[in-house]
Amino acid sequence: xxxxxxxxxxxxxxxxxxxxxxxxxxxxxxxxxxxxxxxxxxxxxxxxxxxxxxxxxxxxxxxxxxxxxxxxxxxxxxxxxxxxxxxxxxxxxxxxxxxxxxxxx
Numbered sequence: 066x067x068x069x070x071x072x073x074x075x076x077x078x079x080x081x082x083x084x085x086x087x088x089x090x091x092x093x094x095x096x097x098x099x100x101x102x103x104x105x106x107x108x109x110x111x112x113x114x115x116x117x118x119x120x121x122x123x124x125x126x127x128x129x130x131x132x133x134x135x136x137x138x139x140x141x142x143x144x145x146x147x148x149x150x151x152x153x154x155x156x157x158x159x160x161x162x163x164x165x166x167x168x169x170x
Contacts, residue, residue, distance in 0.1 A: 079160045108129055
C-alpha cells in the first residue's frame with residue numbers, strides 16, 4: 066500500500082484499485098467513486114511479449130505505461146478530480162478510484 070497526501074479539507078482515505086475488463090464480473094466491483102477506463106488512453110503492457118505476464122507492480126510495466134505520451138498529465142487531472150471528490154466526503158469516510166485496463170492486477 067502506498068500513501069500520498071493531497072491538500073484538501075481533511076484526511077480522507079482513498080482506495081485505488083484496478084480491474085481487468087476482460088474478466089467476467091469485473092464491472093460488478095465498481096460501486097462508487099471515480100471510474101476511469103484507461104484501455105485506450107495508456108500503453109498496454111501486454112502488447113510487449115516481455116511484459117505480458119507481469120503486473121502493474123513490476124517497475125518495467127510501471128515505466129512502460131508512464132512513458133505513454135500524456136500519461137503524467139492524465140494522472141494530474143485525475144488527482145484534481147479525486148481531491149474534489151474527497152473534499153465532498155466527510156472526514157473519516159472512504160473514497161474510491163477504480164481504474165479499468167485490459168488485464169487488471
